[in-house]
Amino acid sequence: MAHATATKVGQLAPELELPDTHGTVHALPTAGEAPATVVVWTCNHCPYALGWHDRIVQAARDYEDRGVRFLAVNSNDAERYPHDSLDAMRERVEAESWPFPYLHDESQDAARAWAAQVTPHLYVLDADLRVRYEGAADADHMEPAAGAEWLREALDALLAGEEPPRTATDPVGCSIKWKQ
Amino acid sequence: MATRTPSVELLWWEGCPSTEDALAMVREEMAAAGLDAEALDVREISTDADAEREEFVGSPTIRVDGQDVQPVPHEPVGLSCRVYRLADGRISPLPARDEVRQTLLDAMKGDD
Numbered sequence: 382m383a384h385a386t387a388t389k390v391g392q393l394a395p396e397l398e399l400p401d402t403h404g405t406v407h408a409l410p411t412a413g414e415a416p417a418t419v420v421v422w423t424c425n426h427c428p429y430a431l432g433w434h435d436r437i438v439q440a441a442r443d444y445e446d447r448g449v450r451f452l453a454v455n456s457n458d459a460e461r462y463p464h465d466s467l468d469a470m471r472e473r474v475e476a477e478s479w480p481f482p483y484l485h486d487e488s489q490d491a492a493r494a495w496a497a498q499v500t501p502h503l504y505v506l507d508a509d510l511r512v513r514y515e516g517a518a519d520a521d522h523m524e525p526a527a528g529a530e531w532l533r534e535a536l537d538a539l540l541a542g543e544e545p546p547r548t549a550t551d552p553v554g555c556s557i558k559w560k561q
Numbered sequence: 562m563a564t565r566t567p568s569v570e571l572l573w574w575e576g577c578p579s580t581e582d583a584l585a586m587v588r589e590e591m592a593a594a595g596l597d598a599e600a601l602d603v604r605e606i607s608t609d610a611d612a613e614r615e616e617f618v619g620s621p622t623i624r625v626d627g628q629d630v631q632p633v634p635h636e637p638v639g640l641s642c643r644v645y646r647l648a649d650g651r652i653s654p655l656p657a658r659d660e661v662r663q664t665l666l667d668a669m670k671g672d673d
């Protein structure tokens with residue numbers, strides 16, 4: 382399938398093919414394989430990414446039975462930010478029993494292709510791999526009760542064959558740590 | 562009781578969106594404590610060399626008389642966003658307001 386080279390709502394998502402914390406390569410599902418896919422740029426040492434993490438994990442667990450795929454990506458420069466090393470990623474996945482793969486974008490090519498800006502930065506794709514929502518999980522990183530409601534409303538809409546009520550919000554978080 | 566005027570610093574890095582909220586909180590707490598909020602020493606950390614020199618472990622870093630409001634002795638120095646831990650277990654990009662207030666008040670008591 383052809384992919385776009387930038388990530389804009391309504392367009393096909395760029396390709397994504399990266400190894401997880403055990404070296405297994407993961408890619409986006411093929412068109413029609415999953416009713417929706419969530420790709421979230423995140424990292425190990427950003428208060429915004431950490432603050433929203435449990436809500437995103439809970440959403441992954443809640444939507445798993447409906448076939449929604451979740452992929453997390455860490456593109457930060459681990460040389461300057463050792464908290465984001467592959468070993469640190471692996472430790473976290475194992476300690477916290479993540480329900481989705483944590484992909485290592487060592488070259489940072491994926492972050493550039495998707496134009497990911499911060500951690501966390503979410504993209505919700507439909508069954509055809511078009512971006513239908515981009516931005517934050519919900520309105521308040523400090524309020525667990527917000528429950529990733531923007532992410533959930535986008536997924537609920539896609540699963541019901543409808544337009545997400547919100548297609549884009551400002552992603553709030555720490556800048557991607559680019560290699561120098 | 563006699564009080565002293567502590568030096569208050571806020572070090573920030575542009576890669577984190579928390580700076581404005583941090584500035585507002587520290588200035589409000591300084592004013593509430595009877596300190597001159599304009600005396601807050603605000604310094605941008607923009608390079609790795611800056612971070613090394615200032616022993617900067619993330620933005621925002623708030624120090625009162627050189628004492629971090631939430632010391633993290635083993636945190637690596639670098640251009641990053643600071644992770645604060647609140648009393649209720651939540652992770653936050655800012656320290657708790659109470660923590661800032663208490664650090665200011667403790668410094669104002671001082672020995673001199």
